[in-house]
Amino acid sequence: MKFALIAVHLRLSMYEILAWAGGLLLYAAAIVWIYPMVSAVEGMGEYLKAMPDQFREMAGVTDPSHALDAQGFFTFEGFLSTEYMGWFPVLLGIYAIMSGAGIVARDAERGALDIILAQPVHRYGLLVTRAITQIGVLGVLTSGSFGTLLVGALLLDEPIGKLNLLYTHAVALGLIVSLFSFATLWSTIFLRTSRAMAVAGLGTVLLYVINVLAPSLGSLGWLEKMSPFAYYESLSLLNTGDVDPLSIIVYLGITLFALGAATQVFERRDLVS
Amino acid sequence: MTNSPTAIQTFGLSKAFGDVLALRDLDLEVFRGEVFGFLGPNGSGKTTTIRLLLDFIRPTSGRAEILGLDTRKHAFELRRQVGNLPGDFLIYPQLTINAFFRLCSGGRPEGMRRARDLADRFGLDLKRKVGTLSTGNRQKAGLVQALMHDPELVILDEPTSGLDPLVKEEFYGLVDEEKGRGKTIFLSSHVLSEIEQICDRVGIVREGSLIAVEEVEGLKRHKRRRMAITFSGPAEVSVHEWQKAEGVEVLARAGNRVELSIPEGSVAGVLNILAGLPVEDLVFPEASLEKAFMSLYAGTTEEESHDGFPGELS
Numbered sequence: 001m002k003f004a005l006i007a008v009h010l011r012l013s014m015y016e017i018l019a020w021a022g023g024l025l026l027y028a029a030a031i032v033w034i035y036p037m038v039s040a041v042e043g044m045g046e047y048l049k050a051m052p053d054q055f056r057e058m059a060g061v062t063d064p065s066h067a068l069d070a071q072g073f074f075t076f077e078g079f080l081s082t083e084y085m086g087w088f089p090v091l092l093g094i095y096a097i098m099s100g101a102g103i104v105a106r107d108a109e110r111g112a113l114d115i116i117l118a119q120p121v122h123r124y125g126l127l128v129t130r131a132i133t134q135i136g137v138l139g140v141l142t143s144g145s146f147g148t149l150l151v152g153a154l155l156l157d158e159p160i161g162k163l164n165l166l167y168t169h170a171v172a173l174g175l176i177v178s179l180f181s182f183a184t185l186w187s188t189i190f191l192r193t194s195r196a197m198a199v200a201g202l203g204t205v206l207l208y209v210i211n212v213l214a215p216s217l218g219s220l221g222w223l224e225k226m227s228p229f230a231y232y233e234s235l236s237l238l239n240t241g242d243v244d245p246l247s248i249i250v251y252l253g254i255t256l257f258a259l260g261a262a263t264q265v266f267e268r269r270d271l272v273s
Numbered sequence: 274m275t276n277s278p279t280a281i282q283t284f285g286l287s288k289a290f291g292d293v294l295a296l297r298d299l300d301l302e303v304f305r306g307e308v309f310g311f312l313g314p315n316g317s318g319k320t321t322t323i324r325l326l327l328d329f330i331r332p333t334s335g336r337a338e339i340l341g342l343d344t345r346k347h348a349f350e351l352r353r354q355v356g357n358l359p360g361d362f363l364i365y366p367q368l369t370i371n372a373f374f375r376l377c378s379g380g381r382p383e384g385m386r387r388a389r390d391l392a393d394r395f396g397l398d399l400k401r402k403v404g405t406l407s408t409g410n411r412q413k414a415g416l417v418q419a420l421m422h423d424p425e426l427v428i429l430d431e432p433t434s435g436l437d438p439l440v441k442e443e444f445y446g447l448v449d450e451e452k453g454r455g456k457t458i459f460l461s462s463h464v465l466s467e468i469e470q471i472c473d474r475v476g477i478v479r480e481g482s483l484i485a486v487e488e489v490e491g492l493k494r495h496k497r498r499r500m501a502i503t504f505s506g507p508a509e510v511s512v513h514e515w516q517k518a519e520g521v522e523v524l525a526r527a528g529n530r531v532e533l534s535i536p537e538g539s540v541a542g543v544l545n546i547l548a549g550l551p552v553e554d555l556v557f558p559e560a561s562l563e564k565a566f567m568s569l570y571a572g573t574t575e576e577e578s579h580d581g582f583p584g585e586l587s
Contacts, residue, residue, distance in 0.1 A: 004376045011372070012365055110363045115418065118327060118357035119377055122349055270330040272290075 005116075005126065006133045013099070013137065020095045021141055025148050027091075031084045032152030039074045048074075048082070054212045060086030060234035067235055076158040077238040080149065085234035088145060089172045090208070093179045096138055097204060100183025101197035103130050104266060108191040113271055124263045131184055131259055135177055142173045164241035168234055171243060174251030175232050179204055181258035188266040228254060277341025280305045280426045280457035281326065285335035288321050295321040297481045298335065303459055303474075305340075305425075308452050310472035310489075311461040318481040319461035320360060323430050326459075327357055340425060356419035360430035360461075363411075366404025370414050373403055377418045388421040395443065408435035416444065420451070427451065429460040433467060445471050497534045498557065500543065504529040505553035510546065518542025529553075 010017075038044060045068045048061070059082045061067050067078025074082070104127060107113045116126060146169040153160040183200035190196045207227040214224035224230045231247035281303035288296040296318045303309045311319050324330045326337055328348040337344045339351050364373055370392065378384035392399055395413040406414065412435045419427055433441045448458055448471050462468055468475050469489055477485045485492070497520075510531070512523045520536035521543060535543055540557075547555075 004379070008365065008368065008372070008376050012367055110365075111359060111361065112364045114324075114327075114329060114357070114359035115362055115364055115377065115415075117329065118352060118355070118359075120349060120352045120379055268331075271324075272330060 002121075002125065002129050005121070005129045009130055009133050010137075013134075016095075016099075017137055017141070020092070021144055024088075024091065024141060024145055028084060028145050028148040029152060031080065032149060032156060035074075035076060035079050035158070036156060039076075039079060042073075044074055048078075053216060057212050057215065058086065059083075060232070062233065062235070066239055076153065076156075076160055077164075078235065080160075081235035081238050084149070085168055085172065085238060088169075088234075089175045089179075089229075089232060092138065092141060092145075092172075092176050093204065095141075096176045096180035097183040097200045098197060099134050099137075100180040101187050101200055102193040103127070103134065103184050103187045105187040105191045105193040105196050108271060109193060117271070123267050127184075127188065127263055127266050128259070131181070131262075134180065138176055138180060139173060142169050142176070145169060161238075161241055164238050167241050167243050168237040171232055171237060171247055171251075172234070174248065174255075175228055178228055178251045178254035178258070181255040181262070185258045185262040185265070188262040188269070191269075191271070277338070278305055279303065279338070279341070280307075281309075281337070281339055281459060283322075283326075283335065283337040286322070286325060286332050286337055287334045288325055288330065289333045295481050296325070299478075299483055301476060301483060301486065303457065305457050306452065306455050307473045308448060308458040308460070308471055310468035310475040311459065311478065312463065312465070312468055312475050313461075313478035314463055317478045319478060320430055321481075322478070323357075323359075323428055323459075323461060326428065327355070353422070354425045356422060356424035356427040358412075358415045358419040358427075358429045358432055360434070362415050364403055364414075366402065368403050369400055370397055370403060370406075371399040373414065374399070374418060374421060377421065379422075381422075383423075384421045387423060388417050391417040391420055391447075394447075395440065409437060409440065412436055413440065416447075420447070424456070426457045426459065429458065431462060432460055433462070433464065441467075497536050498559075499524070500533045500535055501554075501556040502531050502533070502547065502552060503554040504531075505551040508550045510550070514546065515543075518546060 045064070048056070048064045048067060051064075056062065056064060061078070061082055067074060067082060069075050104113065107116060117123060146166060149165060150160075150162060153165075179200075182203065183196060186196035186200045187193070190199070208229050210223050211227035211229035214227070214230075215221055217223065228250060231244065231250045233244075237243065279302050281301065283299045283301045286296060286299040286301075287294065299318075299322060301322075311322065313319050321330070325332055326339060326344055328344050328351075331345070340354055342351055344351060368376070374385060374388040374392070378388065389399070392414075395417065397410060397413055397417065401410075403411065403414065412432070416429075416432060419429065433444055436444060445467075448460075451458060458471075460472070472489055474486065474488050475492060476483055477487075506529070508529065515521050515523050515531075515533060518535070518539045519542060520539050522534040524532040524534050526532075533543065
């Protein structure tokens with residue numbers, strides 16, 4: 001039953017997976033392609049330094065000097081962080097929230113749950129199988145991004161720490177999976193895709209805004225740590241490869257809590273959307 | 274699995290949705306090997322009962338057993354033994370019927386074999402996508418998935434909705450076969466003729482309460498029957514005289530024609546009165562379940578429920 005569920009889930013999600021994979025890979029390839037042109041433009045360093053702190057925070061660049069070389073030009077890592085890796089968890093996070101919000105709600109809406117759960121499968125079995133499959137899909141998409149950037153760096157002959165790039169993607173995946181789990185919880189609470197997507201999406205945007213604005217709120221700066229986005233520092237990861245253990249704990253904690261709660265809610269509730 | 278003689282048993286099963294009590298203290302017993310019809314109009318609590326039995330929704334109070342096992346505690350085990358066809362089901366339109374059956378087969382080849390046999394019998398093309406099927410064909414696919422595991426108990430919610438008459442007959446035949454193999458069928462319906470044709474017993478539910486459980490034949494016996502007599506010549510029988518037969522009522526008298534309402538067991542008394550009278554024609558149709566149902570359901574008399582039975586309850 002579980003293999004059939006996985007096969008059906010992948011089959012039904014095939015086009016959206018391909019669309020997101022294609023979009024992300026094109027974006028990654030385009031960023032790599034334009035780097036040689038942009039890196040040679042004088043004044044980009046000044047441009048980066050002139051940005052408001054909040055904008056730089058959004059691009060994962062807390063200290064602009066880390067993104068620039070001695071001459072004030074973008075380093076490959078700095079450019080990747082500013083133009084791609086800073087946005088990557090946001091972009092893939094949108095897909096994660098969309099897929100999480102529909103993970104069981106979509107079936108409840110179309111009446112398919114009554115067929116699937118009449119088969120010998122536990123409710124938690126259905127939810128966990130679907131969630132693990134979708135986390136696998138997110139992992140494959142993240143791996144595709146890693147591979148594209150790695151090949152691009154090799155083609156450009158730009159030295160980049162392979163492990164640094166890998167760790168950056170791994171931490172980004174942690175953030176993306178925690179967003180997916182958050183949306184999955186709402187899917188089980190509402191059993192309505194649009195409502196789950198709205199609440200999970202709004203919550204995520206709020207957390208993102210907190211991450212961006214909190215550092216400039218003075219005494220309320222501690223709010224930043226309430227946002228999961230605060231634990232993903234793409235530039236630092238690309239430059240040093242040092243993974244903050246706290247980020248792993250936070251993302252794993254959110255994921256386990258949200259999926260655990262989702263399982264409990266789905267097990268106990270009436271299947272009425 | 275236990276050797277319980279009952280396929281379904283509920284104990285004070287109730288379900289409320291907010292302030293609305295959808296099902297009230299349902300005590301129901303369905304025996305193994307019987308075809309049980311659950312009859313009532315839309316919104317009477319049929320689907321709520323089925324969803325409680327299948328553990329899709331949880332009771333506000335009371336409990337239920339299927340094949341001797343508690344439906345909540347043993348939901349997983351019971352799914353191996355229970356086939357289900359939901360009312361108005363929709364499944365992934367992108368899947369072929371074959372992929373849909375594979376999803377439901379749980380990887381068991383015997384399930385797929387039976388699914389193919391049944392699909393063949395219903396004339397289903399396994400290569401067609403579910404989204405391209407007509408309502409009737411989708412219903413057929415649903416029936417196949419309900420029966421493909423060879424379950425001990427089959428629960429069908431409005432199983433023939435959307436089926437054409439020929440396929441309905443095929444379905445009735447299939448129900449007969451399953452019954453012959455010792456399987457239990459529990460079906461909800463608001464089509465009275467269907468219940469009459471295939472069910473052994475019927476439970477009638479009204480506004481969330483079970484108001485009667487009867488054998489179909491027994492239910493019909495509860496009904497008063499009409500007799501229309503036409504005399505070839507003058508036959509002066511007074512109302513008082515007709516009423517000598519116990520419970521008989523005169524519904525109409527016009528010229529040489531009289532219409533009587535006769536309760537079960539009073540036919541002999543009427544025939545005694547008719548003996549020696551110049552009877553030209555006598556019409557005494559069999560009691561229909563529809564009339565019996567309406568009498569029970571609405572608490573109406575035959576006169577009130579006489580005209581315009583549509584055969585379906587709305």
